[in-house]
Amino acid sequence: MILVRRIAKQVGDAFILILKRLPMIAIYTLAAFTILTIGSNLVSRYQVSQDKRFYTTTPATHFINYTSFIAQPGREGEDVIYTVCRNHDANYRVDGARTLYIVPEGKTEDARVFVYVKDIKNGVIDAGNCASYFIRDREYHFKPGNYQITLNLCFSVKYDIRKCVNVKSNVFKIREPVGGSPDTQVQINNLQQQLQDLQQILNNLQPPVTQSSNGTPTSAPRSQSATTSPPSVANGTTSPSSSQPATQPSQPQQSQPQPSLIERTLDGIFAPIRGIL
Amino acid sequence: MPKNIPKKPDNRDDNRPATPVVVACLVAIVALSLIDALVENFQVDKLVYAIIAGILFGVGGLNDLLGRNKK
Numbered sequence: 456m457i458l459v460r461r462i463a464k465q466v467g468d469a470f471i472l473i474l475k476r477l478p479m480i481a482i483y484t485l486a487a488f489t490i491l492t493i494g495s496n497l498v499s500r501y502q503v504s505q506d507k508r509f510y511t512t513t514p515a516t517h518f519i520n521y522t523s524f525i526a527q528p529g530r531e532g533e534d535v536i537y538t539v540c541r542n543h544d545a546n547y548r549v550d551g552a553r554t555l556y557i558v559p560e561g562k563t564e565d566a567r568v569f570v571y572v573k574d575i576k577n578g579v580i581d582a583g584n585c586a587s588y589f590i591r592d593r594e595y596h597f598k599p600g601n602y603q604i605t606l607n608l609c610f611s612v613k614y615d616i617r618k619c620v621n622v623k624s625n626v627f628k629i630r631e632p633v634g635g636s637p638d639t640q641v642q643i644n645n646l647q648q649q650l651q652d653l654q655q656i657l658n659n660l661q662p663p664v665t666q667s668s669n670g671t672p673t674s675a676p677r678s679q680s681a682t683t684s685p686p687s688v689a690n691g692t693t694s695p696s697s698s699q700p701a702t703q704p705s706q707p708q709q710s711q712p713q714p715s716l717i718e719r720t721l722d723g724i725f726a727p728i729r730g731i732l
Numbered sequence: 733m734p735k736n737i738p739k740k741p742d743n744r745d746d747n748r749p750a751t752p753v754v755v756a757c758l759v760a761i762v763a764l765s766l767i768d769a770l771v772e773n774f775q776v777d778k779l780v781y782a783i784i785a786g787i788l789f790g791v792g793g794l795n796d797l798l799g800r801n802k803k
Contacts, residue, residue, distance in 0.1 A: 469753045480787050488782035
């Protein structure tokens, strides 16, 4: 009880003391507030200057680091797909653009060809993930050869300081278009034609006439292979030899062996040479 | 030079000890600083520090605490 009374007296004395010396307290408070404000402003300015210096001097790869940039090989007339993977520690606002250049192999960076520039408004997100993009044929028509893609990405970091990253892809190859035409339907037709030609060659490699068990000659391989669907042949599920009857090898003397298409072709090629020799 | 200079009247017109107030202010400043430093997303305003500092210096007990105002 005495302790409580003593504490209450102390608190009351302190409160009275503060009230009586309120003018001095107000003056000191004002002075302390002024000093603190000026000091904090100076500190924050120093920190901002240090921060700005850090963001200015640090290379752009510190903010966005491209871990891989792979362009897939393709054919002339097709869209070229490239995949980029990057790491970054913040989702930076990108108010700039992604500019793409093509560098044909054997040429320097100065001779690069501008492909497109695309505005990026959403920012660079999904750190650590990879994204695939493509170059349409109408944007840049690749001719057969080796190329390299150069990607230039500009973005803004803190204090709107601009940073630009310039990355290069692997060297990828553009081959001749299938059948010489970029049109897909024409390519399909050419592939089917090539498939039929190959089937014809395979058929010609087999003995064309076989003797059936009842003695009537048949031309089984040619008719059977004609009904074979192309995808099954292309997939390797159907073997040309499997369509042959098992009795054929046992009767080779009954059929007249004819020169195959390859032999005939080789004969046609070497005939003029033989004539010269 | 006159040897006996009359003492200025002390503006602290009572004998209430200011030491408890000074100690309380110091404890408050230390506690607020720790909270400010350790607790995230919590910042003590400058005005709070300024008021505590104003009490600390304005109450006049700092010199008593430091032993520089012995009579």
